[in-house]
Amino acid sequence: MPGFVLLVHDRKDGDPAMRVGFTVTKKVGNAVVRNRMKRRLRALARDLLPAGGIPGADHVLIGRDGGIERDHALLTAELGKALAKIARGESAPARPRPPRTPKR
Template identity: 70%
Template sequence: MARRADFLAANRGRRAPMPGFVLLVRERGDGDPAMRYGITVTKKIGGAVIRNRMKRRFRVLARELLPALGVAGADHVLIGREGGIERDFALLRGELTKALGKIMTRPADQPRDPGRRKSPRPPQQPGR
């Protein structure tokens, strides 16, 4: 996956948070059985060297586990978390396996409405 719109669409799908990453999975519903994956690591995780190392690790995990355990016809997104770079590779593999298992048993989340507020804003008094 390369387009920002695909990543934003995946954010409306199912999620499985783990200590080293967050896995997002969204069925595309376009009839194409191909699995796609994307990886994102923000700058707050670290510099370019750290982010690229984390992305390489996630790429290897995705290529290894998604063909067997992933959801056919879905987009999979791995979002790196701060503790992910120090975690043992075997531990990350186990967490991704667990996350994919959770995704398969969990119903799709309700779409989020970004315009909806949790609580109404109090009315402003004129002149203040």
């Protein structure tokens, strides 16, 4: 999604509790901007994860650069769409990594 990335990992430990984590890199902005983005992500998770999250899974929301300017209603719709895709079993294909060059 344009405002964030959602990663979901099924723990497969039999515990139905949903866990959530938030991260915003320094590329997004200074500490004030990153903390504001994390607060927005927490509010989204508080609203949508209890109903749309995957039980027994870890959910990680990674804030993107354009997420701080996006409207809250738009971010809510995007997270709902992302959770629906995860629930249906759809996911983005894994991108192949380029080969590593040895360090000398």
